[in-house]
Amino acid sequence: MKQPIRVAAVVVLGAVALAACGGGSSSGSAGGDSKALVIGTDLPLQGASADASSSTNNAIQLYLDQVGGKAGAYSVTLKAYDDSTAAKGQWDDATCAKNAQDHVANTAEVAVMGTYNSGCAKIIAPVLNQDPSGPMLMVSHANTNPGLTKTWDPGEPQKYFPSGQRNYARVITTDDYQGAAAATFAAEKLGAKSIYILNDNQTYGQGVAKSVEDKAKAIGLTVIANEPWDSKQQSYTALFNKIKAAKPDMIYLAGIYDNNGGQLVKDKVAVLGDNATLPMMAPDGFTGYPELQKLPQAEGLYLSFTGLTVDQLKAGGGAAAKLLDDYKAKYGKDLTSSFALYGVAATQVILAAIEKSDGTRKSVNDAVFTGEGITIPADKSLTGKEIKIDPATGDVTSKDVSILQMKGGAETFLQAQAVS
Template identity: 60%
Template sequence: MTVAVAGLVLAAAACAEPGDLAVTQRTLVIGVDLPFQGAAGDTSESVYKAVELYLEQTPPGPYPVAIKRYDDSTAAKGSWDDATCVRNAQDHVANVDEVAVLGTANSGCSKLEAPILNQDPRGPMLMVSHSNTNPGLTKPWEQGEPGKYFPTGLRSYARVITTDDYQGAAAAQFAARDLKVRRCAVLNDNQTYGQGVARAFADEAARQGIAVVTNQAWDARATNYVALFQAVRAADADCVYAGGIYDNNGGQLVKDKVEVLGANTGPVPLIVPDGFFGFRDFQLLPAAEGAYLTFGGQGLDQLKAAGGVATRLLADYKSRYGAEPASAYALYGVQALQVILAAVARSDGTRRGVRDQVFSGTGVTVPAAEAVLGKDVHIDPATGDVNVRDLSVLRMTDGTERFVKAWPLP
């Protein structure tokens, strides 16, 4: 479904791109690239609905703007898919009216799409993610990062969420200082995001005096993880950190953790990152009760309590759809949209022009009075990272992700 917002059009022939209609006759398109199938489907639908609703309510800018839905998941896989992400990136480039991409949800998918969008002959094409947390997309992390995502030498990827080098480290600090654990098993789902956040946790755990008694991947295709947790028990771990996404058989992993090591309210707590955040299946899973989560932002309750744009948008969302969004990612999706719209409004209506507004000069700022996060939101033109760094600790309580505390970040 595509939703257009009427607006005044700048009558400037210079805004036309070779091979395109003049901007005066075009509606500029923002692709919304998310996994709409599998366990992440509810969260992705709520992001799309919130973006759609916000766009309907936004006063007209200099160009008419529409959104277009792209699914980067497959029913067979039940999550984002490598080949689908590549095909989506090619489709973004092929759509001559498209000027930016909102997404993707998963860091691994963005790492496949970003270089293709960066080499767009009419671009580079701007990409702004609401939920990618792997550091390597914007800063040195693994070999060749982040340069390999920008073959043209010009950056074109940005995000509005806190990265895993902060999130993983904060989880380890919370484990040491608040939970008083001393021996932790660190697991990852063997994907880009999970490996990155688990690495950050393990590195900080060592600095906090926590012994990492095992550090290994779980096989998302396994039928159970009983043997894995029996080994964790034999290592005398007093905490489990599972870095990854719930889509990768996270439900079975959590159930087997509780079966072997006991409830999360017991002597061996489970800590998970935001790859488990906002999944209804996880919220409803009895074995998830008592698990701690970290989220590289503010939760719905925090954003709503702050008043302003978020409060109004959440009220309108509930009025239209009968319930609040599945997670705070819906509002972070709107924040990513606000960054894109600010760039579009200041641009000449071309892909290159939209990208340049974010990555040249002083970059783009959405003022606190307008920003859904309730703070001045600025994208650093040198990196693509956002100035706002929030980290929330939550706990699964009676099927709900309850806010525990905000964790201070440097």
């Protein structure tokens, strides 16, 4: 775990370079201002997710500027880590591992906001958990794989917390709820009797696919198959011709758009017809991608999102709507990724923990996982409702799943889907 791994790109925001080099220490080392702390963000800044990730960093920086860069008695700056590579065009295992070591090595850093991808979180979380001056807190705005906080695959979630103390939390709900909501929507609203599931063979995609399959079987929806797609294929026409012979009522894409999702969507329409002819649905790993929104073949695609969307939050007014207006005023465009607002919400949790702490990593983490934990009241929350982190698990107590549909090149809210 201490061996050197190839260097990941690191992006510095604002004055954080000074904080990282000469700023405060979270572990009591000499030198610097002990009240100057750093929050790291760990996101894929290259590839298809780059737009959503940059928007998330910008939204967090805007919010931090608005609160004066303060959390109680502490001044706080951001340091943005890139967990992707240009060659891969998405998150990368080795880069996530290198970032984990860099988070721990930066003594001014007391918490990490991220990651975007659940597979990357499973690499970083146990390294932060074993930090001798910690554990070091990690709060995600986008990880939905259940195993990070609850029993799912063998050894989960205990293997992510080798110290015996939890240090991972999130502000969105999980794929056991998202998958169940998708299967329920397919059966009740679309009238589907059978479903063909494709997954991208990554942690997130496999988890969503399992959840859809389990719920589908429980409610009498026939699962014809649950099989992986190869993200390196240039064409999926043979795959969809095979699916065509099975005559499903619906196609479900479990995974992230980064894994050649655009080609998958194009070839589905070419072989099986548009999404009005044969419905297709995908999880929130396909939301917030301008490239997908511009695809004519994406018209009518159903999507789910593990929270409330930008449109819902803007219509609801309050703190979220204000930040959305301020973001547009500053950057000249609307915030298109709903995950970006949840990134600010995750930062709110971290700032509240810092305010309750004595400035050390351990005390920041303890603020979330001991006593009553962290609660952000509804009138201040960027999720439009109270954010309450369960100190026993790190999960947020609210369980929201929204159903969207691509209409006119935009993700349009259809309904809130009950989860069970």
